[in-house]
Amino acid sequence: MLNxxxxxxxxxxxxxxMAATRDGFGQALLELGxxxxxxxxxxxxxxxxxxxxxxxxxxxxxYIELGVAEQNLATVASGLANYGKIPFIxxxxxxxxxxxxEQIRTTISLNNAGVKIAGAHAGLSVGPDGATHQALEDxxxxxxxxxxxxxxxxxxxxxxxxxxxxATHAGPVYIRLSREKSPVMTTAETPFTVGKAxxxxxxxxxxxxxxxxxxxxxxxxxxxxxxxxxxxxxTVINISxxxxxxREVILTAVKDAGAVVTVEEHQVAGGMGSAIAELLAAxxxxxxxxxxxxxxxxxxxxxxxxxxxxxxxxxxxxEAITKAxxxxxV
Amino acid sequence: xxxxxxxxxxxxxxxxxxxxxxxxxxxxxxxxxxxxxxxxDIFAAFYFNxxxxxxxxxxxxxxxxxxxxxxxxxxxxxxxxxHAGYFPVEECLTLxxxxxxxxxxxxxxxxPGLETTSGPLGSGLGQAAGIAYGARMDGKKFHIYCxxxxxxxxxxxxxxxxxxxxxxxxxxxxxxxxxxxxQINGMTEEVMPLxxxxxxxxxxxxxxxxxxxxxxxxxxxxxxxxxxxxxxPTVIIAHTIPGKGIKEIEYxxxxxxxxxxxxxxxxxxxxxxxxxxxxxxxxx
Numbered sequence: 028m029l030n031x032x033x034x035x036x037x038x039x040x041x042x043x044x045m046a047a048t049r050d051g052f053g054q055a056l057l058e059l060g061x062x063x064x065x066x067x068x069x070x071x072x073x074x075x076x077x078x079x080x081x082x083x084x085x086x087x088x089x090y091i092e093l094g095v096a097e098q099n100l101a102t103v104a105s106g107l108a109n110y111g112k113i114p115f116i117x118x119x120x121x122x123x124x125x126x127x128x129e130q131i132r133t134t135i136s137l138n139n140a141g142v143k144i145a146g147a148h149a150g151l152s153v154g155p156d157g158a159t160h161q162a163l164e165d166x167x168x169x170x171x172x173x174x175x176x177x178x179x180x181x182x183x184x185x186x187x188x189x190x191x192x193x194a195t196h197a198g199p200v201y202i203r204l205s206r207e208k209s210p211v212m213t214t215a216e217t218p219f220t221v222g223k224a225x226x227x228x229x230x231x232x233x234x235x236x237x238x239x240x241x242x243x244x245x246x247x248x249x250x251x252x253x254x255x256x257x258x259x260x261x262t263v264i265n266i267s268x269x270x271x272x273x274r275e276v277i278l279t280a281v282k283d284a285g286a287v288v289t290v291e292e293h294q295v296a297g298g299m300g301s302a303i304a305e306l307l308a309a310x311x312x313x314x315x316x317x318x319x320x321x322x323x324x325x326x327x328x329x330x331x332x333x334x335x336x337x338x339x340x341x342x343x344x345x346e347a348i349t350k351a352x353x354x355x356x357v
Numbered sequence: 358x359x360x361x362x363x364x365x366x367x368x369x370x371x372x373x374x375x376x377x378x379x380x381x382x383x384x385x386x387x388x389x390x391x392x393x394x395x396x397x398d399i400f401a402a403f404y405f406n407x408x409x410x411x412x413x414x415x416x417x418x419x420x421x422x423x424x425x426x427x428x429x430x431x432x433x434x435x436x437x438x439x440h441a442g443y444f445p446v447e448e449c450l451t452l453x454x455x456x457x458x459x460x461x462x463x464x465x466x467x468x469p470g471l472e473t474t475s476g477p478l479g480s481g482l483g484q485a486a487g488i489a490y491g492a493r494m495d496g497k498k499f500h501i502y503c504x505x506x507x508x509x510x511x512x513x514x515x516x517x518x519x520x521x522x523x524x525x526x527x528x529x530x531x532x533x534x535x536x537x538x539x540q541i542n543g544m545t546e547e548v549m550p551l552x553x554x555x556x557x558x559x560x561x562x563x564x565x566x567x568x569x570x571x572x573x574x575x576x577x578x579x580x581x582x583x584x585x586x587x588x589x590p591t592v593i594i595a596h597t598i599p600g601k602g603i604k605e606i607e608y609x610x611x612x613x614x615x616x617x618x619x620x621x622x623x624x625x626x627x628x629x630x631x632x633x634x635x636x637x638x639x640x641x
Contacts (some may be wrong), residue, residue: 106487
């Protein structure tokens with residue numbers, strides 16, 4: 028059952044409210060515009076789709092247009108942070124942190140400059156735009172840079188909180204966002220802290236598998252856990268902070284369950300599952316099944332079609348749970 | 358206007374900086390020679406005349422910012438900062454060594470007074486633009502300078518930044534291009550032609566000035582003129598001689614990324630010292 032401590036929405040299984048994580052991001056920028064005069068927003072010709080348009084209209088003096096120039100987006104932001112501003116840079120994740128990865132490495136991460144990077148339209152769910160616009164490696168790019176914090180909110184409300192948290196976090200932060208609407212699971216009362224993981228679902232019986240899910244696919248993980256509730260008891264944990272990881276919560280859960288499924292809309296190589304695997308290999312080895320994209324590029328289609336094709340929906344997660352359980356030492 | 362005495366003093370500083378560069382490069386056993394030697398006059402002009410700065414308080418909010426975009430010429434910055442009192446001159450001999458604050462390419466977090474981290478080319482102008490934009494938002498009066506190489510104008514980020522700075526008329530920013538015509542693979546006009554550099558910047562909305570970058574008085578005049586232009590940003594194309602001060606390496610692109618050996622260093626230091634006061638100046 029859902030963890031009542033988290034004050035999650037009550038309607039998530041019947042008719043969940045739908046919103047995109049980019050909407051929560053845009054909402055938070057407006058709040059920051061009001062509360063923090065040092066916040067500036069930089070845009071690379073994508074104001075509407077990255078949800079910076081409302082900030083632009085309300086705070087035009089703190090909105091900076093770069094044009095289609097993502098390298099400069101990163102370097103100008105580094106300069107602004109160096110001077111004392113809190114810059115949020117926004118583009119599609121394939122371009123930022125994709126195209127401008129070296130500028131982020133040298134001028135932001137190595138400088139420990141407090142630039143907040145919002146990578147929008149990440150993952151397969153961008154859909155019809157196709158592989159060129161479906162970032163599947165952005166978390167890997169960001170996670171390997173020292174000083175960088177990596178956040179991947181599970182819904183629009185968590186995206187709002189992650190964005191607010193990023194503004195008060197001293198160093199650089201990457202926030203991964205999706206274009207597509209997805210179920211809103213959390214509420215204003217649900218806690219969010221950088222570096223913390225939350226147990227979202229617990230079966231009545233002792234868990235046999237633990238699921239670590241990140242981003243909107245958390246919803247699919249919960250559906251899978253609920254479906255299997257009386258066959259294979261599980262725990263589902265929201266890993267919205269990929270870096271730093273919540274070692275304590277993860278290691279405790281793995282100790283209890285003994286087998287792991289990771290779920291993410293990203294390449295398995297270098298993503299959240301890899302981060303968990305690195306931690307477990309060093310501290311507490313256990314069988315892991317990785318639900319994610321296995322060394323392929325995306326393609327055009329609807330989000331639903333692509334989740335099915337790439338094995339990311341709840342039925343594939345259920346298969347992974349069964350497999351993870353079967354791999355446990357008897 | 359500089360007095361003769363003040364100019365002479367700056368030229369002596371430039372010469373001392375060149376000596377330190379040679380000493381630190383030979384101690385390091387690796388590093389870049391041509392660029393730092395060619396830019397010694399400009400760095401002397403900055404730290405001993407142009408910049409409003411405080412070596413004892415390198416993070417002073419109101420200081421002028423000198424951004425070094427082409428980080429590989431950082432020995433000239435280290436040497437100049439040391440002579441200006443940021444740290445002891447002897448520390449220059451730790452260049453590129455384990456545990457040193459003087460990294461092979463400059464890292465802002467390791468040494469107070471470095472404004473940015475640089476090395477990978479093309480990224481300094483954008484950072485300078487960010488500082489200039491933020492400073493203008495807050496009505497700050499300090500000036501932002503960005504020293505670049507000519508070769509790094511091959512990089513797209515420079516032109517993205519040049520377009521942004523021109524569009525936003527960031528007149529509190531002055532670019533300086535070390536136009537020494539060399540890069541690693543050869544002469545800039547053979548590797549990837551940059552000309553007409555003046556016309557390119559003008560087309561991007563900049564005011565363009567040119568001068569002899571090894572003539573300290575001329576360079577200071579240009580900077581003063583740049584600061585008087587308030588309707589648009591200015592770039593100074595400073596024509597310098599790579600390896601300036603050592604006849605056998607001047608103009609030779611092979612010295613871009615090579616340090617002198619001990620024997621060469623001894624000979625060069627002697628050559629510099631016998632030329633005392635003769636490093637190019639108009640007034641002599």
